[in-house]
Amino acid sequence: MVGLDEATVTKRPYELEGGLVRLRAGRCPECGAVFCPARLVCDGCGHRGLDEILLAPRGTIYTFTQVHQSTPEFATPYDLVYVDFDEQVRVMLPCAGEETPRIGESVEIVLGRGPRLVEGEPEEGPQAVMVVKAGTERSDGNG
Numbered sequence: 094m095v096g097l098d099e100a101t102v103t104k105r106p107y108e109l110e111g112g113l114v115r116l117r118a119g120r121c122p123e124c125g126a127v128f129c130p131a132r133l134v135c136d137g138c139g140h141r142g143l144d145e146i147l148l149a150p151r152g153t154i155y156t157f158t159q160v161h162q163s164t165p166e167f168a169t170p171y172d173l174v175y176v177d178f179d180e181q182v183r184v185m186l187p188c189a190g191e192e193t194p195r196i197g198e199s200v201e202i203v204l205g206r207g208p209r210l211v212e213g214e215p216e217e218g219p220q221a222v223m224v225v226k227a228g229t230e231r232s233d234g235n236g
């Protein structure tokens with residue numbers, strides 16, 4: 094039985110390994126389905142209790158969109174990308190940098206300055222998870 098404290102504990106959505114950001118995900122021990130963020134019950138087979146896994150630090154852009162209208166806590170425009178990971182899961186994340194994302198492009202998970210605003214300023218730091226084109230320095234729009 095899962096106690097209330099255990100069920101409501103919120104973990105960071107990633108782990109840092111040697112400077113690389115790896116997102117937490119859940120894999121169903123029954124059917125192998127992977128979910129990111131993890132969940133308590135498998136969407137595929139209904140099994141309760143998924144195994145925690147860490148996704149690869151890089152993935153490939155499946156598709157993207159540029160958001161021009163959003164709720165007030167987001168600075169627009171910003172790009173959202175769907176990233177496919179080797180673990181057979183697709184995750185939606187904001188994309189850093191000023192270049193337009195490209196379908197099929199390799200990206201890596203980074204922490205930085207995201208589109209969410211906190212007291213009017215871009216959210217920065219460990220809570221802002223996003224992707225950036227693999228092998229390039231992230232441009233955060235400063236200057």
Ligand SMILES: [Zn+2]
Nearest residue numbers: 121124135138
């Ligand atoms: Zn399952």
